[in-house]
Amino acid sequence: MPLSPQRTIAELKELRALTSNENGAQRVAWTDTWLKAREWFASKLQGLPVEHHYDPAGNNWVTLSGASESSLLLGGHLDSVPNGGWLDGSLNVIAALEVLRRFTDEFRGQPPVTIRVVDWADEEGARFGRSLLGSSAFAGTHSIAADRVRTDRDGIKLEDALRRCGVEIDRFPEAAVERKNAAAYLELHIEQGPVLERLNLPLAVVLGTKGVERHLITFHGQEAHSGSTPMQHRRDALAAAAKLALEIRNIARKHPDAVCTMGSVKTFPGIVTAVVGRCEAALDQRDLDPQVLAQMFREAQEASRRFAEEEKCTVEWSRIWNIEPIAFHPALLDLCERSIHEVSGTSYRMPSGPLHDAAEVSRAGIPTVMLFVQSLRGISHNKIEDTREDHLALCVQALDRLASKTAAWILENR
Numbered sequence: 001m002p003l004s005p006q007r008t009i010a011e012l013k014e015l016r017a018l019t020s021n022e023n024g025a026q027r028v029a030w031t032d033t034w035l036k037a038r039e040w041f042a043s044k045l046q047g048l049p050v051e052h053h054y055d056p057a058g059n060n061w062v063t064l065s066g067a068s069e070s071s072l073l074l075g076g077h078l079d080s081v082p083n084g085g086w087l088d089g090s091l092n093v094i095a096a097l098e099v100l101r102r103f104t105d106e107f108r109g110q111p112p113v114t115i116r117v118v119d120w121a122d123e124e125g126a127r128f129g130r131s132l133l134g135s136s137a138f139a140g141t142h143s144i145a146a147d148r149v150r151t152d153r154d155g156i157k158l159e160d161a162l163r164r165c166g167v168e169i170d171r172f173p174e175a176a177v178e179r180k181n182a183a184a185y186l187e188l189h190i191e192q193g194p195v196l197e198r199l200n201l202p203l204a205v206v207l208g209t210k211g212v213e214r215h216l217i218t219f220h221g222q223e224a225h226s227g228s229t230p231m232q233h234r235r236d237a238l239a240a241a242a243k244l245a246l247e248i249r250n251i252a253r254k255h256p257d258a259v260c261t262m263g264s265v266k267t268f269p270g271i272v273t274a275v276v277g278r279c280e281a282a283l284d285q286r287d288l289d290p291q292v293l294a295q296m297f298r299e300a301q302e303a304s305r306r307f308a309e310e311e312k313c314t315v316e317w318s319r320i321w322n323i324e325p326i327a328f329h330p331a332l333l334d335l336c337e338r339s340i341h342e343v344s345g346t347s348y349r350m351p352s353g354p355l356h357d358a359a360e361v362s363r364a365g366i367p368t369v370m371l372f373v374q375s376l377r378g379i380s381h382n383k384i385e386d387t388r389e390d391h392l393a394l395c396v397q398a399l400d401r402l403a404s405k406t407a408a409w410i411l412e413n414r
């Protein structure tokens with residue numbers, strides 16, 4: 001079948017009708033609706049000369065064998081957040097399937113390189129708070145001991161939820177076998193932010209995924225009666241945290257793509273009649289450049305000490321989580337830029353703030369690149385998530401061009 005971006009759009013709508021309700025997509029990993037989405041996807045493979053299996057981490061693999069065993073991987077995720085959108089993750093998988101159909105058609109079932117479509121298991125981490133679960137098993141960066149005991153809101157353990165879907169967490173390391181012959185990885189995704197819409201551009205080359213420093217910052221002051229404690233004698237832990245919440249904006253603004261967010265602040269004792277004795281603030285800092293990230297981290301620490309002193313408080317930091325910036329492959333960035341230019345006459349390069357499975361694949365040493373398509377209103381993880389249909393058609397075409405160029409690149413660089 002020749003490439004049909006309209007079929008991709010129709011299939012996305014089909015999946016939406018099957019796995020959404022009035023609040024949006026409900027394809028949360030390890031639930032019945034997610035399994036239904038995967039069953040639907042498997043039904044689309046009928047008549048194609050492909051091999052289909054789930055690996056020991058629950059990743060869903062479709063392989064079209066080529067003349068060479070060297071494999072071009074195209075990936076995404078059918079899982080969604082609760083009340084999610086119709087495109088996040090699914091677009092990538094369904095567009096990848098369309099590209100596989102085109103290769104099947106053009107090369108009568110045997111393309112020059114092997115083409116593999118992967119639907120990663122539990123990209124979102126929506127139920128157990130562990131994102132990129134399946135792709136981390138593939139990449140060998142999994143954290144089984146910490147993950148198996150995670151529980152969902154109903155107290156169900158992660159390892160039990162996986163077992164119900166036929167996945168044994170102890171077998172996760174075996175998913176690494178899928179890395180065999182993997183020569184390149186491509187991932188299309190909606191932007192999930194407002195940048196491309198503001199620039200009036202349909203598509204972008206993704207330079208890489210930003211590194212993240214995520215810390216819990218605790219300011220210690222003195223709980224005191226809010227009626228009897230004069231202003232000059234207070235040791236108000238919230239005042240110090242509040243100053244920091246404003247300062248991180250200045251710290252981020254020195255760099256074009258950097259972001260800093262204080263997304264959570266808790267006060268203790270947290271009553272209206274007491275000066276805040278203790279304040280816990282969660283800080284998330286991101287940038288693609290490791291030096292910028294390190295500088296922002298340092299500056300936030302220095303600022304927190306300064307504000308603690310001003311408010312007669314003390315401060316301590318503890319790391320919640322971090323990941324290094326992942327830069328995508330330079331040769332593939334160029335191929336991606338050319339592909340976008342061919343279909344849209346435009347080109348633009350930008351980093352990704354959100355993490356994606358592509359980051360894990362890249363960490364495994366496989367040359368990787370992503371492309372973004374514009375998101376309307378910059379909204380995602382919500383039922384109003386949307387992209388113009390002409391842009392959806394363009395992104396399928398761009399992914400298809402990129403796949404052909406990358407296949408040729410694989411053969412040249414074998």
Ligand SMILES: [Zn+2]
Nearest residue numbers: 088089123189
């Ligand atoms: Zn996604």
